[in-house]
Amino acid sequence: MYVLTDEQIAFIRNDIRRNGIELEELQLDLLDHICCVIETEYTAENNFEAFYRSILPRFYKRSLREIEEETHLLLTFKNYYAMKKIMIISGTFSAFTVLIGSLFKVMHWPGAAMLFVLAIALFSFVFLPILSVIRIKEQTKTKDKIVIIAAAIFGSAISLAILFKVMHWPFANILWTISLGILFFLFLPIYFFGGIRNPETKTNTIVSSILILIAGGLLFLITNLRGSHAFDEAIVNADQQIVENYQLLSQKNPSDTVAIHPTINEKATELCALIETLKVKLTSSVSNDGKDMKEATAVLLKGHLTEPIQTQLFDKNGIASARLKTIQLNVKAFEKLANTKINWNAQQVKDLPLSYVLRNLNLLLLRIRILQHTNH
Amino acid sequence: MYSSELIKGTLKTIILKLLSDNDKMYGYEITHKVKELTGGKIQLTEGALYPTLHALEAQGILSTDVVNVGNRIRKYYSVTPNGKKVATEKVNEFSEFLDTMIFLLDLQPKLG
Numbered sequence: 431m432y433v434l435t436d437e438q439i440a441f442i443r444n445d446i447r448r449n450g451i452e453l454e455e456l457q458l459d460l461l462d463h464i465c466c467v468i469e470t471e472y473t474a475e476n477n478f479e480a481f482y483r484s485i486l487p488r489f490y491k492r493s494l495r496e497i498e499e500e501t502h503l504l505l506t507f508k509n510y511y512a513m514k515k516i517m518i519i520s521g522t523f524s525a526f527t528v529l530i531g532s533l534f535k536v537m538h539w540p541g542a543a544m545l546f547v548l549a550i551a552l553f554s555f556v557f558l559p560i561l562s563v564i565r566i567k568e569q570t571k572t573k574d575k576i577v578i579i580a581a582a583i584f585g586s587a588i589s590l591a592i593l594f595k596v597m598h599w600p601f602a603n604i605l606w607t608i609s610l611g612i613l614f615f616l617f618l619p620i621y622f623f624g625g626i627r628n629p630e631t632k633t634n635t636i637v638s639s640i641l642i643l644i645a646g647g648l649l650f651l652i653t654n655l656r657g658s659h660a661f662d663e664a665i666v667n668a669d670q671q672i673v674e675n676y677q678l679l680s681q682k683n684p685s686d687t688v689a690i691h692p693t694i695n696e697k698a699t700e701l702c703a704l705i706e707t708l709k710v711k712l713t714s715s716v717s718n719d720g721k722d723m724k725e726a727t728a729v730l731l732k733g734h735l736t737e738p739i740q741t742q743l744f745d746k747n748g749i750a751s752a753r754l755k756t757i758q759l760n761v762k763a764f765e766k767l768a769n770t771k772i773n774w775n776a777q778q779v780k781d782l783p784l785s786y787v788l789r790n791l792n793l794l795l796l797r798i799r800i801l802q803h804t805n806h
Numbered sequence: 807m808y809s810s811e812l813i814k815g816t817l818k819t820i821i822l823k824l825l826s827d828n829d830k831m832y833g834y835e836i837t838h839k840v841k842e843l844t845g846g847k848i849q850l851t852e853g854a855l856y857p858t859l860h861a862l863e864a865q866g867i868l869s870t871d872v873v874n875v876g877n878r879i880r881k882y883y884s885v886t887p888n889g890k891k892v893a894t895e896k897v898n899e900f901s902e903f904l905d906t907m908i909f910l911l912d913l914q915p916k917l918g
Contacts, residue, residue, distance in 0.1 A: 436877050455881070458872075459833050459856050462880045466834035489852045497853045504861035 450495035517560040524553040550593040554586035580617035679799035698802035708753045744780045822893035830884040
């Protein structure tokens, strides 16, 4: 049996380390193993280093590093299979729930919102993180790891942005813009310039980048998706006519035409004043300086689908809550007086976007004036 | 020699059985012993053996002993008391698996 010298052992250990084995425990294992092989097979007449080089390839398929990588994989993935299971279950569940939720939404069935929230929360906070952790462990290059992280963040952010948009929650547009920013300025550059350098992946990278660019471009295109301008205009026009008719009726002296119940006259004017004040309050809540009310109203009336719901205005301590209650009571009293139903409910107003609220109030004003002038 | 896919699925069982039967063994000894016992039909690769040994150690199934051998260090692996149970389970499971495979592949030696 050949006995290795200290220099030879040091040489082997250094070489193992140079070949990418960093775990000390593993270095010791391999060193002993290689020494055993040399002790049994080496005869002193051969060149030691050449012999060592000739037996080393027995330990791997591509490079010695494989052993270290495999060990890392097994050590860090004690719960690898549990993670995989959770990933597949959460992924399958959220995929089907999104589909079912969409069906509910399209059919206007109750529960769609809950399904969406559940599905997208699972997708963004469970499925994608686990998927990226597993994928990251499989990669060795830092660049590939960053690509995976960027892709996962983009996936989570865009899903949440869509959820926020569908639910009319605040900050949806900010989230949407950030997601697209991550896609265009973080993910795509790293992915593209990383992949294009390698001749093997060059074509694939170019094709995928084109697909991602087009998909991202399409998403960017619908960033400000709302009704067409003609549609906007039509709604604003209709609203203007309501306001004009209301103003015409307000200026008209009711006693000129018909004999009007005197209290109705009085009550109508009172009620209209109340509603007008609420309108001013609502408008000034979004207008910066409160001076340019007319412009603020115009902007408000133009916005609809993309505008978030202004529920906090009507919250218990919101600026409009008490006023809305007073108006509701007065509308009821007025209905009794005029012996006609107006069909207006303060509850409807509470959950609407601000532009809808203003429109609703305008319509109410017109109705009151019409009632006032037709009641005799 | 059998394909690496077949050996991969049984590697843990082989290691645990060997270490249960022997007090303690080092890596080279394990590969050598397996090769010897199977007449060279099963040759464990180092690339599979050491990662598995380290994983089993991390799970508390194996423990290690460090011994100076001449001018280098040798790591001996042995089964912990907890690991003995796992070893028995693994061997039993594989034995049942074998029975099932024999039945499934219709390998029962025919009588007469």
